[in-house]
Amino acid sequence: MRTATPRRYLMCPPAHFRVTYSINPWMDPTKPVDPALALFQWEDLRDRYRALGHTVELLDPVPDLPDMVFAANGATVVDGKVLGARFANPEREAEAPAHLAWFRSNGFPDPREPVHINEAEGDFAVTSTWILAGQGFRSSPLSHSEAQEFFGRPVIGLELTDPRYYHLDTALAVLDDARDEIMYYPGAFSPGSRAVLARLFPDALLATDRDAAALGLNAVSDGRNVLLPRTAGGLLGPLRERGFEPVPVDMSELHKAGGSVKCCTQELRPPAP
Ligand code: ARG
Secondary structure, eight states, rough: OOOOOOOEEEEOOOOOOOOOOOOTOOOOTTTTTHHHHHHHHHHHHHHHHHHOOOOEEEOOOOOTTTTOOOOGGGGGEETTEEEEBOSSGGGGTTTHHHHHHHHHHTTTOOBBBOOOBGGGGEEEEOOOEEEEEESSSOOOTTTOOOHHHTTTTTTEEEEEEGGGGGGGTTOOOOOOOTTTTEEEGGGGGGGGHHHHHHHOOOOOEOHHHHHTTTTTTTEESSSSSEETTOOOOOHHHHHHHOOOOOEOOOOOOHTTTTOGGGGOOOOOOOOOO
16 A cells, blocks of 8 residues: 655646747647646646645746746755756746745745756656656756755766657656656667666556657656546556556646646655654
């Protein structure tokens, strides 16, 4: 039997969500998005977290930052320490100071402004032992040593090679952080990084092409409940077999920007007791 632990998340309502530019292969500015439906789907995700007993904090959306709904990219919080983001694309640059300002006025007086490009939890996945860190499309490999030094946790660099899986969190999800359990899509990684993952996580749940392409790895787990896009139906059985409770959600409008459940959810990890 799996146990959930209460979490604290930071989310940003998709008030200004649109696809007006293209910085990943999912984004087609000629395809319309339905802002009302995006808001409805986002509210459903927020309400599910709250119904599961988690705390959801809210970040004010900023006009002209249509990707700001993807709050996971704005900062990484481990042991109550905040490492800000530095975005790879100019279109998203201004999201980073908005996150820093939120932290400063919400009990995190001293967030660290990073030197190197890192798109926060888009590329950093945190387990109790490691921080897994994506590189290849967005975050600089130099940000890995920066994160290791700042958090004092070992950072494992992983090379992403498929442009559809441009952030680590589109190809890998932490299922049980306390026990270092993950699921991932091997096809998104270089051969060397695949070997590293196989060595560190021999029992990982491996996703198929189809579930990865449905953004099924862009999932959030509290140790028991795994919220994931409902289009990734192939993951439900394997998750249940491992004792997890999959919670499928419809995030179709957000998928048009290349983001889903995890992208909308930044975890605020408390200091060690
Ligand atoms: N359109 C956004 C971008 O390309 C999507 C970000 C999704 N966020 C994530 N954590 N993968 O930056």
